Amino acid sequence: MGGAMLAGWLARGLAPKKVVVIEPHPSDEIRALLTKGIRLNPTAKDIGAAATLVVALKPQSFREAGPQIKPFAGPATLVVSIMAGTTIASIEAICGGSVVRAMPNTPAAIGRGITVAVAANNVSADQRAVADALLRATGSVEWVDDESLMDAVTAVSGSGPAYVFLLAEELARAGVEAGLPPDLATKLARETVAGSGELLHRSELASATLRQNVTSPGGTTAAALEVLMAKDGMQPLLTRAVAAATRRSKELAK
Known part of the structure; x- marks a missing residue:
């Protein structure tokens, strides 16, 4: 799903040099993007805290990968999660930052996705606008205030x-x-x-x-x-x- 969204962003003009991908086992598709200018697996010391961090992991892998992700998330980092079932509280505990929990679907790769998102209380209006722009670049976006709806959203549109x-x-x-x-x-x-x-x-x-x-x-x-x-x-x-x-x-x- 993360790869589908990245393809959508790049197709719509996101500057590849602004993109860093953290992936221990990159696919051939991800490696092919290196020719466009994205950076693969730099250290947190090389780039510092990210302005926006998109977490696109299998939820079962999140806790194990958390220590590797955390150095990229500073107090002011917008963290956009597209992990099924992973709550805002869990993401805050592992990553910190200001969390937007989102559930897109795979038609995002062709700009025809539908994403539902919910923001933590500490997400600013500007950060919400950034998250909305990222998600909307791959299709429609609906915002909800009740995080408990996200499980049913995952079941209907995510799957x-x-x-x-x-x-x-x-x-x-x-x-x-x-x-x-x-x-x-x-x-x-x-x-x-x-x-x-x-x-x-x-x-x-x-x-x-x-x-x-x-x-x-x-x-x-x-x-x-x-x-x-x-x-x-x-x-x-x-x-x-x-x-x-x-x-x-x-x-x-x-």
Whole structure:
């Protein structure tokens, strides 16, 4: 996720020479960015405390990596966390600084992400504006005042792209079961999901209205929706899936 956001920032004009990446095991993609001018793994003595520190780690790795991160965060540093389940209090205890907890999603890499953020009480208006600009460079941003909402946010939008990709995957599989060649089924499913998402993005109509517009009474779509909207269909399945992701986000905070 951090790599996706960095790609988005650089694509939108962030000066690479202002960027430092701390990554003990850099990917080939990160190494490729060195040619653009970013710095990789300097010491805190070399650069001092950062004005803004974006923490993009797996939450399970945060406590172990904390001592390596802390020297880069001074009292005036804005710390923007995109770690699932990791509370503001935990980040303050390990890093210090003024913390904004954010949950973006992977479409940030193409400027179509959605991020929800919540700020600690000591985050200034100027720091919040900086965080907003960083996050907004990769898509839409919504701010909340209640940090407890972040677990459900993680389950819906943070993890949500995986649910959509699974829909494309399983729609293609169902097409093959219905007799389509695998390559054709995959292309039809991929383009249908992508095109429908773009239509939803551009339209001012509610998703329910768009669905109804596709559905002729007694037609083929209605027959499929009767299965998908049954009592044991998509709605209760997604409810259970989001609940499971929300629980896991809460567990990661412990």
